[in-house]
Amino acid sequence: MSLPLRFHLDDLSGEPTRALIAGHLAGMHANSPPGSVHAFDIDKLRQPNVTFWSAWFGEEIAGCGALKRLDAQRSELKSMRVADAFRGRGVGRAMLEHLIAEARQRGAQSLWLETGSSAAFIPALRLYESAGFVRCGPFDGxxxxxxxVFMTRAI
Incomplete structure (x- = not known):
């Protein structure tokens, strides 16, 4: 079931957004060794080449995601997260579709991502694979x- 979500460019100053990012970082550190966590904190999400969105259902934050511009033709998905209360309700897919559309509108021809390889990341891997992402080698450093796990797809 998908929810009627509102997507907002987010300046990362609101407490619900900050709490979701903190939970995202905690989850990444709980499921990967420190040197293997590539999730962005608030400061990195504020870099000039990163654009961050939050997804809202009513007054509740349901998820978030960001695009990092790698170059004129490539962007990277960053900080995709669904709030615990909204898991299994289509928020992740809706955010992914939103980010794909935004990247396309900004002129990107391909999207790239890095995610974890442990069992905790299986739902994310299934989502990305179902959206046409394929595994590839490391990229951009x-x-x-x-x-x-590194993945890419043309858009």
Missing amino acids: YTDDPFS
């Missing part, structure tokens, strides 16, 4: 890591 990443290195081979058994705790990382």
Whole structure:
């Protein structure tokens, strides 16, 4: 079931957004060794080449995601997260579709991502694979890591 979500460009100053990012970082550190966590904190999400959105259902934050511009033709998905209360309700797919559309509108021809390889990341891997992402090698400064899966797709 998908929810009627509102997507907002988010300046990362609101407490619900900050709490969701903190939970995202905690989850990444709980499921990957420290050197294998590539999730962005608030400061990195505020870099000029990163654009961050939050997804809202009514007054509740349901999820978030960001695009990092790698170059004129490539963007990277960052900080995709669904709030615990909204898991299994289509928020992740809706955010992914939103980010794909935004990247396309901004002129990107391909999207790239890094996610974890442990069992905790299976739902994310299934989502990305169902949306046409395929596994690839490291990109843009990443290195081979058994705790990382790299994926890409043309858009």
